[in-house]
Amino acid sequence: MDVTAAQALVRFGLGPRAEEAPPGDPRSWLRRQLQTQAASDGPTSTEGLEALRADREEKPLPQKSRSRALFIRDARAAITAALTTEAPFRERLVWFWANHFTVSVRRGQCAALIGPFIAEAIRPHVTARFADMLLAVMRHPAMLLYLDNAGSVGPDSPVGQRTHRGLNENLARECLELHTVSPAAGYTQADVTSFARVLTGWSIDLQQSPPGFRFRPFTHEPGAKIVMGRTFPEGEEGGIEALAFLAAHPATHHHLALKLTRHFVADDPPPAAVRLVEGRLRDTDGDLGAAAAALLDIPQAWQSDTKIRTPADFLIAAGRATGMSDAPERALGAMRMLGQPMWAAPQPDGWPDRAADWLSPEAMLRRADVAYAIAGMQAEPDPSQLAEALGPLVRPATLSAVQHAGSRREALALLLAAPEFQRR
Amino acid sequence: MTPPVKTSRRATLLGLSAAIALGPVRLAFAAGAVERRFVVVTLRGAMDGLAAVVPYGDPALAGLRGDIVPPEPGQPNGMLDLGGFYGLHPALAGLHRFYTSGQALLLHAIAGPTRVRSHFEAQDCLESGADHRMTSGWLNRAVSALPRAAPKTEGDAMAFGVDMPLLLRGPARVGSYAAGRIGAAAPDFYTQLAALAAGDKLIGPVIHQGLRERGYAQAVLGTVPAAPEKASAFALLARTAGEMLARPDGPRVAALELDGWDTHVAQPQRLDAQFRQLDAGLVALREGLGTAWDKTVVLCMTEFGRTVRVNGNRGTDHGTAGVAFLLGGAVAGGKVRADWPGLGPGRLLDNRDLAPSADLRAPAKSVLTAHLGVPAQALGAVFPDSAQIAPMAGLLRA
Numbered sequence: 115m116d117v118t119a120a121q122a123l124v125r126f127g128l129g130p131r132a133e134e135a136p137p138g139d140p141r142s143w144l145r146r147q148l149q150t151q152a153a154s155d156g157p158t159s160t161e162g163l164e165a166l167r168a169d170r171e172e173k174p175l176p177q178k179s180r181s182r183a184l185f186i187r188d189a190r191a192a193i194t195a196a197l198t199t200e201a202p203f204r205e206r207l208v209w210f211w212a213n214h215f216t217v218s219v220r221r222g223q224c225a226a227l228i229g230p231f232i233a234e235a236i237r238p239h240v241t242a243r244f245a246d247m248l249l250a251v252m253r254h255p256a257m258l259l260y261l262d263n264a265g266s267v268g269p270d271s272p273v274g275q276r277t278h279r280g281l282n283e284n285l286a287r288e289c290l291e292l293h294t295v296s297p298a299a300g301y302t303q304a305d306v307t308s309f310a311r312v313l314t315g316w317s318i319d320l321q322q323s324p325p326g327f328r329f330r331p332f333t334h335e336p337g338a339k340i341v342m343g344r345t346f347p348e349g350e351e352g353g354i355e356a357l358a359f360l361a362a363h364p365a366t367h368h369h370l371a372l373k374l375t376r377h378f379v380a381d382d383p384p385p386a387a388v389r390l391v392e393g394r395l396r397d398t399d400g401d402l403g404a405a406a407a408a409l410l411d412i413p414q415a416w417q418s419d420t421k422i423r424t425p426a427d428f429l430i431a432a433g434r435a436t437g438m439s440d441a442p443e444r445a446l447g448a449m450r451m452l453g454q455p456m457w458a459a460p461q462p463d464g465w466p467d468r469a470a471d472w473l474s475p476e477a478m479l480r481r482a483d484v485a486y487a488i489a490g491m492q493a494e495p496d497p498s499q500l501a502e503a504l505g506p507l508v509r510p511a512t513l514s515a516v517q518h519a520g521s522r523r524e525a526l527a528l529l530l531a532a533p534e535f536q537r538r
Numbered sequence: 539m540t541p542p543v544k545t546s547r548r549a550t551l552l553g554l555s556a557a558i559a560l561g562p563v564r565l566a567f568a569a570g571a572v573e574r575r576f577v578v579v580t581l582r583g584a585m586d587g588l589a590a591v592v593p594y595g596d597p598a599l600a601g602l603r604g605d606i607v608p609p610e611p612g613q614p615n616g617m618l619d620l621g622g623f624y625g626l627h628p629a630l631a632g633l634h635r636f637y638t639s640g641q642a643l644l645l646h647a648i649a650g651p652t653r654v655r656s657h658f659e660a661q662d663c664l665e666s667g668a669d670h671r672m673t674s675g676w677l678n679r680a681v682s683a684l685p686r687a688a689p690k691t692e693g694d695a696m697a698f699g700v701d702m703p704l705l706l707r708g709p710a711r712v713g714s715y716a717a718g719r720i721g722a723a724a725p726d727f728y729t730q731l732a733a734l735a736a737g738d739k740l741i742g743p744v745i746h747q748g749l750r751e752r753g754y755a756q757a758v759l760g761t762v763p764a765a766p767e768k769a770s771a772f773a774l775l776a777r778t779a780g781e782m783l784a785r786p787d788g789p790r791v792a793a794l795e796l797d798g799w800d801t802h803v804a805q806p807q808r809l810d811a812q813f814r815q816l817d818a819g820l821v822a823l824r825e826g827l828g829t830a831w832d833k834t835v836v837l838c839m840t841e842f843g844r845t846v847r848v849n850g851n852r853g854t855d856h857g858t859a860g861v862a863f864l865l866g867g868a869v870a871g872g873k874v875r876a877d878w879p880g881l882g883p884g885r886l887l888d889n890r891d892l893a894p895s896a897d898l899r900a901p902a903k904s905v906l907t908a909h910l911g912v913p914a915q916a917l918g919a920v921f922p923d924s925a926q927i928a929p930m931a932g933l934l935r936a
Contacts, residue, residue, distance in 0.1 A: 220798070262802045267850040280850040284802045287856065291656050303655065303888060422740070453700030453716075460582065460797045463658045469740060470673070474702035475748030476714040478741060482731050486723040515734055524727055531731050533738040 115505035121416050124507065124538040125378065126409075127202035129431030132495050132503075141410055147203040148241050148403045156233025157188050159255050162226035163318070163325035170320075181226035185219060186446075188229025189456045193442035197433045207240040207406060208232065209426075210377055214370075215251045215293060216464035217260045219457050224260045228457045231256035241403030244370065244395070245361035248293065252285070252357055253327045255318045261285035261462065268314040268335025281335075286310035288462045289360070295342075299365035305342050311335040312346055312356050367395040370405070373467070378409045380420040381468040387412045418506075421538050422469040425452030428481055431538070432530045435500065436492045444491070448484045453477050478536070485530035489523045497525035509534055574833045574868065575783045576910050577792045577823065578677055580705060581816070581840040582661060583799035587860025588846060588892060589809050590630065591644050591874060595623030598881035602846050606806050620644070624874045629813035632821035633863065637872060642865040643933060645901060646876035649894035650841060651924070655856035657800065660841035665705040667899060667921045674708030676899075676920050680906050681710040681791055683916035696751070696789040698779045706793050711743075713751035713789065715782070717775060772796050776819040780826020783834070790910070794819070799840060802853040820865065832867035835905050835934070839898055845890050846881055858891035862898055868909060870935050897927050904929035 115123075115136040122140035123130045130136065137143035165180035176182060199205045212232045219225050235254045239247035251257050258264040266282035267274045274280060286309040290301055315334030318327060329350040338345050339352065344359055346352040360366060371392035375383035394408040395401070409415055423431060429445050429452070432438075438445075449456050453472075459465050466472070489497075501508045501516045508516075512532040519525035529535065593599055594610055594617065608628055609616040617625025618634040624646070626634050636642035650664040663669060667676025681695045697706045697714040706712045728749055735742040775794065782788045796816055801808045816838070824831050843860025859879075865871065877895040879885055887893040899921045906912040906920065907929060918925070 262851060262853070265803065265851045269850075274850075280847075281855075282802055282849050282851050282853065283855045284800075287655070291658075297654070297656060297659065306655075461657060461800075470707060471701070473740065473744050474697065474700065474714045475744050475751055476716050477700050477702075478744045479728070479748035479752060480700070482728065482745075483723070486727060511737075512734055515730060519730075520726075524723070524730075527723065527727065528730060528734065533735045533741040536741055 115503070115507075117418070117506045118416065120504075120506045121418055123202075124431070125415060125418075125421065126206065128196055128199070128206055128427070129202075129434045129538070130504065130507070131198075131434045132437035132500065136505075144203050144410055145407060147201040148406055150201065150204075151238075151241065156237065157184065157191075157229040159227055159230040159234060159326060160324040162230045163255055163320055165226040166223060167320045167325060176222060179225075181223070185225035185228065185457075186443075188226075189446055190442035192229065192232070193430070193433075193445045193456070194439065196430045197439050197442075197445075203406075204240065207402075208237050210374075211236045211240055211247065211402075213459070213464040214373060215247075215257065216459045216462050217256045217457070218459045218462075220460065221260050224256050227254075227256035227259065230254075239402065241406060242401070244366075244400035244402055245358055247402070248361045249354065249357050251293070252289065252313075252353075253316065255326060257285070258316060258318055258327070261288055263313055264317045266310060266314050266316075267333045268311060270337075271314065271333050271335055273330075273333045274335070281307065281310045281314065283307060283310045286313055292463050294360040294369070295363050295365040296369040298369070299342070299363065301342050308339045309341045309356065312339050312341060312352050315350065316353055361400055364396065367392045367400070371395060374405060374409060375412070376467050377421075379412055379415045380417075381470075384414055387414060419534075419537050422472055423536050423538050424465060424467075424472055425449055425454040425477070425481070426456075426465075427538060428452070428536060429484070431535070432485065432488055435504070435530070436488060436526070437494055438488070438492065448487075452480050452484065481536065482527070482531040485535075486523070486527040488530060489526035492526065497522060497529055500526070501529050504529075507534060508532070573786075573790055574909055574911070575790055575792075575827070575830060575835070576905060577779065577783070577794065577834065577836040577866075578705060579816075579819075579836065579838040580661075580665070580703060580793065580795040581799050581838060582657070582795055582797040583801075583840075584657060584660075584842050584844055584856060585799040585812075585840040585860060586801060586805065586809065586844040586854055587646065587648075587840075588843065589805065590627050590813070591620070591646055591861045592617055592625045592627065593623060593646070593878065593881070594625050596878075596881045598883075598885075602881060603848050606848050606852060620874055623878075627809070627813050629810050630817050632817040633865070636820070636824075636865045640872035641867060641869055642863060643869050643871040644874045645862045645864065645896065646874055647859045647879050647892055647894060648862050648876075648896040648898055648901075649843070649859040650839070650898050653858065655842065655858075657841060657856070662704060664839065664841050664898070665703060667902070668923065672922075675703065675705035676902070677705045677791060677793060678708030678710050678712060679920045680910070680912050680916075681706075681712070682708065683912050683920065684790070685911055685913065694789055695791040695793070696779075696782065698775050698792060698794045703793055703795060711747060713747055715751060715778070717771070717778065770818070772815050773818040773822040777822035777826040780823045780828075780830075782826075784827050784830040794823075801844070802849065802855060803851040805848075805853045834866040835868050835909050836863070836865045837902065837905065838863040838865075843892050846886055846892055847890065858887050859894035860892065862901065864901060864905070864933060868934055870933060875930075896930070897924075899924050899927050900930040901933055903927070904931065904933050908934050 119136040119140045126144050165184050169179045169181050217228050217231050231254050235250035261284045262282045263285035267279040269280045287306045315330045317330045346356045371388045375387045379387050391405050391408050394404050398404040446456050497516050501513050516525045516529050611617050611619040611625050651669045652663040654660050662671045665675045666672035695712045700716045735745045779792050839862045844854035844857040849855050879893040879895050907914050
């Protein structure tokens, strides 16, 4: 395997798979993945909401709920997909955007909706328009529940007047701060409150058939609203217009370019790299496929060793390298042990993407523990052959340690725990 | 106590302090008196200070918060009495015992260094100890400034939990500990790994430090505990932290964290569970510390308070000032300290938040200098650009 193929596999992909020939033309292999849109046959929010409705009626113990069962099913399927996909660049983009628009199982009622959220709001748009992804995300029941918009009520709406209920700012604030323009845009508390008013009525209906998104006019705050100097009309249309405005805002393009280059180039990406991706987003009206293709043109993205793998990255790379495809529950347990439990980010900003966030002493040692456990379960492959097949991804010192280790298990564990395997 | 484990030949040859080689060596130090200890508990997600320490004596409270306020002290499920104007949330019974025995000081209307309502920016600034984000935390910089007779090779500070919080990142070497490890390999495997990683500037030192801390934890605890249940995980971790801090050769400074405070919806139910978890953790920490409690100060802090008014979902949104707790045998407690800004008309910040009347850096400066012995001239590096914020006096027992 040559250096470029190796870099394509670890930086843009999810790590090489055992017994799979490396791509002969790495750049075209990556570009092809941006063009082929796989058919979507994932879990649906209809099923997730029906499970949530049944759980609310029957009130089972959280561990025995229907939602929990669907969560585990969907999480396992997501791990299996990552271990086996032949379009790992596209899959990495799915994980990236799902983290950008974090929905976490720490809000238990979202459990059965995270798989559907990724299938319906994220995956179809990772190489399409950001504005469409943003709108799909903000109307998705998972996000409306996770960031509490489903129950936000305009104080001057009919329902607000009658019940004295009011706004919930959570989704409006995080949409501005995390999903779109970021605080660099200089919006104020008044903008947050006003945007929350715009989004009143964006809710879900569990009783309608099928259950799903519903705009509730009687909880919508009357009148036009001003957000960041723009006026948006009353009604559902106001929210749609505001999201289109935010998606196309230059500050959003900058924010997205910064996050993409941080993920694919370096923790502190070179300003020229950020500008390149930002410009591509601006020139293509927010085409995320074009932005992903722009990443391939950044020389520093092809420099090895600038990124540390997150625990999820590490486990998926280890699973792919050792040919693991049938043990997603073990991977889920290991993710918990390594401090990155599946779809369970502690806060709406998602999992961090810099080395300093993952380099704690105990966390790094746990990767060695996990490597040793994986090595004990996998009869294949032969560690020396694997180390040689990984080519430039393995340093001579590690190759030598693998070849001279006291046991097959120890050899494989050293290969997976070695510092170069913690990088991508 | 763990019996000494034979050190592998390779470990000796490489001169590495592999985990197992370390335990017995460290135990040899266990003779002297325990130095003073400082524990910081970061409550992530913005704990509602007005629900923790309720100013029920303020005539404006009931109109703003309605039925999310618990009954007054003395009534069924009522607040715990703090001597009048304020009441403590009923789920904080352990903290209340510290308070009545003069070992807890409740600081109200206090806020971190910034006036932003973003969790992420506010947490970063709270941990940086500055009004802007930094790449190191104030507690780490304080540890760097600690006077010491002989430098400790294993570090003076420890993070409890899998992550390394920004609060403890920086120039000083810091260990980490977390419960619930999976079966580990033989010592020789880790020795080989340490050798492989030695040349890696980023990962090498981290692996090395991890092995030292593991050896230490094993020496203190005897065994490696299994993964605890989620509900009691924080209390178990806090107890372990206390046990490690209680050793004469243990870390002098520790950081813990508890998340889940972002109560936009159904606040009464959610906060009840949160407060119980926090309370059990503080009690467990005190039990783990034993007699070292007398020389300990614990600071509980959060990134900001929450809106004074209840929102549309019996929750509260992001606010400004809130509360911090100082507890420990070294604290001159039994008081609520606040320059109360009031909740009446015209008193709220931006007509929504409790107005800050104190800066969290003021008590932190005082504890760092008067309790831990950080030299006053080092405070400029610990909390940059904050000369105007004087250390808060009268927090500690004479």
